[in-house]
Amino acid sequence: MNNQHLVPKALMAKADTACASARVLNRAHEIRLVADYNGSSVEAADAKNIVEQAEAFVTTMRARFMTEG
Numbered sequence: 748m749n750n751q752h753l754v755p756k757a758l759m760a761k762a763d764t765a766c767a768s769a770r771v772l773n774r775a776h777e778i779r780l781v782a783d784y785n786g787s788s789v790e791a792a793d794a795k796n797i798v799e800q801a802e803a804f805v806t807t808m809r810a811r812f813m814t815e816g
């Protein structure tokens with residue numbers, strides 16, 4: 748059986764996860780910088796969204812990389 752067609756799909760899944768993670772981290776950093784240097788506060792909805800995305804990221808990384816044994 749030829750599994751070569753599966754390799755690009757697996758690589759794309761990893762790339763998608765990395766890109767999504769980078770976007771979440773960049774957005775969190777941007778919000779933090781604005782709050783720190785412009786003296787404005789972070790909206791509660793923005794903070795909640797960032798925390799939820801961070802939790803999803805951690806859950807994904809645990810499932811993907813932390814295995815028992």
